[in-house]
Amino acid sequence: MKLTLNIDDITDDFFSDTRLLGIIAVTKNYRFCWQLNSFLGYNFRLNRDIEVHLRKKERNYFFPVYQHNVNNTFLNHYIYHNSFDGEYLLPEFKHIDFLWLMKGDAVCDDDCNNLIRSVKTIPGVQLVTELTNEKIKNKGHLIF
Incomplete structure (x- = not known):
């Protein structure tokens, strides 16, 4: 008997209730x-256990992931750096420097919009936009 892993199901499960x-x-x-x-009161810390490792063109690429857990909820925030040594975690978004994934609890539109406004106030931030699941071709790269 041969078992096959359905990546689409894993991806759909991982991305349910995410922003x-x-x-x-x-x-x-x-x-x-x-x-x-410092500016917004988060507690992001590097989590080496969920660092994303990709192998392309016979080379290894490592994308750090920073994590912030919201107290007394299931909600976790993850910051991915989108580039490493000329490669991209999400090549369809080469212009994006960071990806902010909210997972574990539903985030309502108001909270998401407030977060976007807050992040835009940080010096050096040029753009913050929500990326919809339909636009992401390489969602599997974000799964840890």
Whole structure:
């Protein structure tokens, strides 16, 4: 008997009740997370256990993931750096520097819009936009 893994089902399950923001900010990932922590009161920390590893063109690429857990909820926030050594986690969004994934609890439109407005106030942030699941071709790259 041969079992096959259905990646589409795994991807759909992972992305149920998620929101994803794309952020353009010309700064280092650790500095961006420091700014989120300092200016907006988050507690993003590098989580090496969920770092995304891709192998392309016989090379390894590592995309750091920063995590913030919201107390007394199931909601977690993840910041992915979209580029590493000339490769992109989501190549369809090469202009995006950071991806902000909200997962674990539903985030209403008002909360998402307030977050977008808040992030736009950070020095160096040029754009914050919500990325809809339909626009993302390489969703599997975000799964940890």
